[in-house]
Amino acid sequence: EPEVTQTPSHQVTxxxxxxxxxxxxxxxxxxxxxxRQILGQKVEFLVSFYNNEISEKxxxxxxxxxxxxxxGSNFTLKIRSTKLEDSAMYFCASSRDDVYEQxxxxxxxxxxx
Amino acid sequence: KNQVEQSPQSLIILEGKNxxxxxxxxVSPFSNLRWYKxxxxxxxxxxxxxxxSENTKSNGRYTAxxxxxTKQSSLHITASQLSDSASYICVVTVRANTGNQFYFGxxxxxxxxx
Numbered sequence: 312e313p314e315v316t317q318t319p320s321h322q323v324t325x326x327x328x329x330x331x332x333x334x335x336x337x338x339x340x341x342x343x344x345x346x347r348q349i350l351g352q353k354v355e356f357l358v359s360f361y362n363n364e365i366s367e368k369x370x371x372x373x374x375x376x377x378x379x380x381x382x383g384s385n386f387t388l389k390i391r392s393t394k395l396e397d398s399a400m401y402f403c404a405s406s407r408d409d410v411y412e413q414x415x416x417x418x419x420x421x422x423x424x
Numbered sequence: 425k426n427q428v429e430q431s432p433q434s435l436i437i438l439e440g441k442n443x444x445x446x447x448x449x450x451v452s453p454f455s456n457l458r459w460y461k462x463x464x465x466x467x468x469x470x471x472x473x474x475x476x477s478e479n480t481k482s483n484g485r486y487t488a489x490x491x492x493x494t495k496q497s498s499l500h501i502t503a504s505q506l507s508d509s510a511s512y513i514c515v516v517t518v519r520a521n522t523g524n525q526f527y528f529g530x531x532x533x534x535x536x537x538x
Contacts, residue, residue, distance in 0.1 A: 315467075346526075354468065354513065356526040367523030402467050409524050410456060410475075410517075415467030 313337045315416035317403050323422045324393055332388045332419045334403030342366070343386045344404040344413060345378065354402070359409070360386065366409070393423045426451040428516050430529035437536055441504055445532045447497040447514030455517040455524055459488050459499045462511045462531065471499070471512075504536045 316335045324330050336343050345357040359366040360378055377389045386405075390397055400420050404413040428449045437443050449457070456475045460468035472481045472488040474497070481488050485502045499512055511531040518525045 344526075353530045354462075354515075354528040356528070359523050361523070367520050367525055369525060404467070410473075412458070412470035412473055415469070418465075418467055 313414075315403055315405055315414050317401075317416035317419050319419060320417065321420045321422070323424065326395060326423055327392050330390050330393055330421065332390075332401050332403075332421070334386045334388075334405075334416055335384050336386055336403065336405030337414055338384070340405035340407050340414075342406045342409050342413075343378075343380070344406075345388045346402045346404065346415075347371070347399040348402065348418075349396075349399045357388075361409070390421075393421075395423050397421060398423045426516075426518060426525075426527050428514055428527045428529040430512075430514050430532050432532060433530070434533040435535070437504055437534070439504060439506055439536050439538050442500065442502050443504060443534065445499045445501075445512050445514075445534070447499070447529055449495050449497075449514070449516045449527070449529075451516045451518050451527055453519045454492065454495075455519045457488075457490055457497050458515040458517065459486070459497075460513040460515060462513055464510075468513055501534075504534075506536050506538065509534060509536045 318333045343360040348354045358368040358372045400418045402418045403416045406413040431446045459471040462468040474490045487500045490497045513531040514529040
């Protein structure tokens with residue numbers, strides 16, 4: 312069964328550094344999403360992406376964040392100048408349509424020190 | 425303010441028993457409501473999606489209900505199994521300017537004991 316994959320599974324970075332989190336969505340899906348979950352807290356929507364552009368974003372998704380689909384398979388989240396409070400699990404998800412079920416990847420745990 | 429509240433926060437039940445989890449929301453404009461199962465350290469897995477016009481949807485031993493008038497939903501788990509131990513999350517989709525936004529509840533942590 313197709314699945315969403317994410318790399319790396321765990322990323323440790325120093326405050327102020329840039330990180331890129333990578334996701335490979337399910338191949339015939341058209342909508343892509345990033346979410347984050349701070350330890351012990353609820354999942355929060357960051358951004359949705361469709362047709363090579365941002366479809367919708369939350370208040371959390373400020374200028375520090377950017378997303379890109381650099382080729383036909385990868386979907387990336389870039390965090391510029393990381394802060395301690397960016398430490399969280401970041402989930403990528405994809406779906407065939409914006410109203411269909413979303414398939415989540417296993418997540419990347421980002422630790423900012 | 426768009427909010428999704430879930431209760432109880434945690435629940436322990438005996439294997440084989442049924443349970444019902446609750447979700448109340450104050451979001452608009454409502455698009456759909458989703459229930460997810462999230463195992464510790466894993467990504468959420470979709471259980472059901474219900475639109476405004478649907479008031480019941482089943483997926484195996486999981487049955488979700490939706491009352492769009494009172495803005496309440498429930499997830500009923502029948503004949504629980506040890507593998508049902510997980511966090512169950514209610515998510516409400518809101519139609520925004522150019523796409524959808526997704527509001528997550530804090531989840532109900534379910535523990536099924538033998």
